[in-house]
Amino acid sequence: MLNAPIEVDMNIEKRVAELVNEKIAEIERPDLFLVSVSLQSNGKLIILVDGDQGIGIGECAQISRYVGFKLEEEDVIKTAYNLEVSSPGIDTPLTQARQYTKNIGRTLAIKMADGTKREGKLNGLTEDELQVEEQIKQKGKKAEAIESIIPLHQITETKVVISFK
Template identity: 80%
Template sequence: MNIEQRVAELVSEKIAEIGRPDVFLVSAKMRSNGKLIILIDGDKGVGIDECVQISRYVGFKLEEEDAVKTAYNLEVSSPGIDTPLLNPRQYTKNIGRNLSIKMADGTKREGILSGLTEDAIQIEEKIKEKGKKAEIIESIIPLEQISETKVLISFK
C-alpha cells in the first residue's frame, strides 16, 4: 500500500468519526518536494474545523506508524475555485453552475450543469450557428470523455 492509499483510509476513518457523511476525500497526493496535499470537500461545503481535525488525525497516525520515512509537510484544505473537479460528488454540489469542460479529444465545451448520472453529466450548452439565433441544447457527456472540468465563476 502506498502513502496516498493509507492517507485515503485515514481520512475516511476520521470523516466517519466526526459524523459528517457529507464530507469526502477529493484527492491525496504526495509530491516529490515532500508536500503531502489532502483535498477534502463536502456536499454542504467544508470548513476549517474539518480540515484541522483531519490534519491532526492523519499527521498523528502517520507519525505513529512511521509511514513517511523523509521529512514532509502536510497540507489539508478544500479545493480552490481554480481546482478542477476530481471527484464525481463534486459535480452534485455544482448543479446550476457554469462549467468549462476540456474533452479527452482536446476540444472544449461550456455549459450549465443541469444534472448527472453515475457515469455522465448533463449540461445546457448555448450553440450559435452563423446567421442564426443561439439555441440552448441539452447535452449528455460521459465522464470517461472528460479530461478536466472547472467551475466558471462570474463576477457580473
C-alpha cells in the first residue's frame, strides 16, 4: 500500500499552511508569504511561497525541512508523499493581492469570466479592481494607451507576460 493514492484531505493542507506560516515568522522575513498548498492524489505535496523581494533557495529549503520534520513528527500524512517547496513559476496565475502589488509595472494577460482576454500594464490595484493600461488599436490608426478599470470578480485568471525585448 506504499504507493496507494493519497486521499486529499483539506485538514492536511490547512495544517501544512499553519506550519509554513510558523516557519516564515521564524525566518524573520515579513515580506515572505504563502501562496498555496496543494496535496495531490499522486502523493505530491506542493507548497508555493513568494516574497515581495522574491524568495531564495535557502528559505525554500528551511521551509521544506521544517514542514517535513513536523509532518513526520505529527504523523499527519499516513502514506508516502513527495514534498516540494518553491516559488511560483512565472507562468503560475496570480491569486493574491500581494502578488499583484509585486507586479505593478509589468504587463499582465487577463482572462475574463465572459471568455475574453485582455492585456495591459498593471498600474495599480484596490481591494476590488485592477488599474491596467491597455494598448487599444483601432483599424487604420496607431495604438492608443487607455487606462482601464477591471473588477476582480470578473477575472478568472491573471498571468504575468514575459517580454524578451
